[in-house]
Amino acid sequence: MTMNWFYFASPSTFYRLAGRMAPAFFALAAVLGIAGVYVGLVQAPTDAQQGEVYRIMFIHVPAAWMSMWIYFIMACYGGVSLVFNTRLAAMMARALAPTGAMFTFVALWTGSFWGRPTWGAYWVWDARLTSELVLLFLYFGFIALANAFEEPRRGDRAAALLALIGLVNLPIIYFSVKWWNTLHQGSSVSFKGTSMHVMMLASMLLMALSFWMYSIGASLVRVRSIIVERESRTHWVRGLAA
Amino acid sequence: MRTAQFYLWMSYGVTALALVAELLALRWRRSRAMKRVEEERDLEAQD
Numbered sequence: 160m161t162m163n164w165f166y167f168a169s170p171s172t173f174y175r176l177a178g179r180m181a182p183a184f185f186a187l188a189a190v191l192g193i194a195g196v197y198v199g200l201v202q203a204p205t206d207a208q209q210g211e212v213y214r215i216m217f218i219h220v221p222a223a224w225m226s227m228w229i230y231f232i233m234a235c236y237g238g239v240s241l242v243f244n245t246r247l248a249a250m251m252a253r254a255l256a257p258t259g260a261m262f263t264f265v266a267l268w269t270g271s272f273w274g275r276p277t278w279g280a281y282w283v284w285d286a287r288l289t290s291e292l293v294l295l296f297l298y299f300g301f302i303a304l305a306n307a308f309e310e311p312r313r314g315d316r317a318a319a320l321l322a323l324i325g326l327v328n329l330p331i332i333y334f335s336v337k338w339w340n341t342l343h344q345g346s347s348v349s350f351k352g353t354s355m356h357v358m359m360l361a362s363m364l365l366m367a368l369s370f371w372m373y374s375i376g377a378s379l380v381r382v383r384s385i386i387v388e389r390e391s392r393t394h395w396v397r398g399l400a401a
Numbered sequence: 402m403r404t405a406q407f408y409l410w411m412s413y414g415v416t417a418l419a420l421v422a423e424l425l426a427l428r429w430r431r432s433r434a435m436k437r438v439e440e441e442r443d444l445e446a447q448d
Contacts, residue, residue, distance in 0.1 A: 211405040214409060218412060218413065257423065268412070269412040273408070275403075276408055373420070377423060377427060384433075388434045391434075391441060397442050399435070399438070400435050400438040
């Protein structure tokens with residue numbers, strides 16, 4: 160059996176598909192999030208060195224992962240829209256940017272509230288923190304550039320180019336703790352394994368999955384609005400508002 | 402000296418607020434887009 164992917168690349172088809180899928184992703188995000196918060200705040204043991212404050216990690220680390228992952232997916236959609244000139248890919252890139260910016264803000268905010276009791280400062284110009292701040296500015300730049308043109312397709316192309324150039328920041332963020340002598344600690348979780356308590360790891364992974372499901376749900380809802388805005392003169396969109 | 406609860410609340414609370422704010426923004430954008438389509442359709446019907 161073969162699947163015609165171009166069928167789903169049509170905004171009208173994808174609009175209906177996204178409408179059916181988004182509630183399921185939000186429901187999954189809620190269930191996983193509640194489980195993650197419960198395990199993180201109730202089940203996970205108190206850290207021997209940091210005490211209770213370490214529990215901020217259960218949202219800080221997944222938010223930081225999502226900030227980078229969403230940027231990567233956004234840049235991929237931007238690249239696809241540039242190479243194949245597909246409308247839906249550009250719309251998806253636009254739909255992902257605000258959620259990515261929100262998770263970047265959450266990562267920076269929660270990081271500073273962990274840093275104050277642990278390092279003694281809300282903010283230091285450390286390589287990891289600074290490169291994550293640059294990521295937030297890249298998201299803001301993408302959103303501003305995409306909306307700076309009267310012709311939306313020109314905005315799509317300019318923003319996609321910025322997203323692709325900004326990709327260089329992702330390895331800088333990831334490897335900053337190895338390349339430079341930073342205050343920020345190295346990775347606690349990797350493909351090689353982890354030294355964390357099983358409950359700590361469970362909470363972190365549950366929260367990461369929850370944020371992932373939320374991001375998919377939010378971007379699907381947002382892309383539906385973008386489709387309606389862009390296709391407002393078509394018969395099928397006029398029919399929706401009837 | 403602030404307690405651990407302060408830092409935890411400021412982190413979890415602001416994250417929850419950020420999520421709620423985004424959900425409200427999504428809802429607002431959706432209703433604005435649909436309203437605009439209705440207005441355009443009504444204007445064309447008047448013409």
